[in-house]
Amino acid sequence: MEERIVEFLKDRGICLGKDIYSALGEDSFLIWRTCKRSRIIIMKSIAKRYLRLDRKVPGLARLSPAPQREFLTYTVLGLNKAEVEMRAYELREEIERISKYKMKLAKKISVKALEESDDTVREKSVFIIGGDVPLIMAHSDPRPERSLGKMVAGSDLDIVVIHENDLDIKAIKKLESVLLDLKYSLLSQPMKKEELDFLIKSMTDVKRQLEFTNFEDKVACKILNEAEFLAGNKEIYVKIRKMINDYRVKEKIEELEEKGRRYRKRTEKILLETENPDRELLLKTFTTTMEFSEIF
Structure with a gap:
């Protein structure tokens, strides 16, 4: 071999x-x-x-x-070591370019979702992104999307929408419908299909998950810790970052990361x-x- x-x-x-x-x-x-x-x-x-x-x-x-x-x-x-080092540098730049493109696309999707939703959604929610994209590790290698099995362009867009507890349920349902339409629109592109995964949750959900009690809580905290702001009310994002610090989530994630290493x-x-x-x-x-x- x-x-x-x-x-x-x-x-x-x-x-x-x-x-x-x-x-x-x-x-x-x-x-x-x-x-x-x-x-x-x-x-x-x-x-x-x-x-x-x-x-x-x-x-x-x-x-x-x-x-x-x-x-x-x-x-x-x-x-040849020098040639390998040079190509590795170029690959790093390529990965950064793909990550920036996917971040830009995620922001565009988030803004469009807000435009097509009720005004209260813009005031009372924030869109954030986790996964490969904010970690600048996004790739474009083709892979099958899970729900329909269509081939998509590498890393998916993991978007989380967090809303204030008093956001009207009808506004939430409409937002969910808008995001679903955008998801299938991305999968219907003739050339480069992208996968959108999204989740909508309340500040009450966030506070409960920050307790770091079970597997689902830990996954949620990991995403919150790595996530970057996309659109919506940035004050909610700032509030969440403060809660992450108050609950010492970063330290807990670092402990798990060391276990992973x-x-x-x-x-x-x-x-x-x-x-x-x-x-x-x-x-x-x-x-x-x-x-x-x-x-x-």
Whole structure:
């Protein structure tokens, strides 16, 4: 396997993990492990690893992107260190450009949703975004959208709308309808389909989730902690940021992230040293098939 990869790199030059995977047609795990073990192949990942909460993992914490996604999308490989470093720099710029584009699109969607909703929604709600986009890790690799199975352009747009407790239920229902229409409009684009995931919740919900009691609360807090403002009443956003500090959410997230780092280090060591890891181990530790977004 190593000889085939080296020959490909000699012929092709520097490339991403997904290029080797497409060219060789071999299992992505075997390619990843061969490259990691090699003393000839130079690898450079530009991924920013961040916390992903996962019910199937001891302690609930692992890091994203998973090794498979990190290798295929965010890792540059080659035989010349200087060339690998240069391509990695270019890839980092590309990821930043994609993230900025998706952030701009998310803001445009949020503003449009406010324009088509009742005036009270603008006064009593805030739109924020979590996930890959604010972390500047958005990618555009095609993947299937979950509800309809259509292929979409990489990272989804995780938008959360938080409203004051006294916002009228009819206004909330109308907002939900508007966002659903926008979701399916994005999926109907002829060229570049984007996936919008959204959630609408109240300040009461936020306060309860900040107690950090169960899995859903922790996911919600993680999103609130990483989220950036999109549109709406910014005073609500400022209030939420203060609540996050008051409840020491950042410190709790950092503790979980450290657990995730230890889990990643331990499981990667097992994957590199185990000749034939079973399917369950691969699903838990290497592949991205279990990596579905959950927003609460």
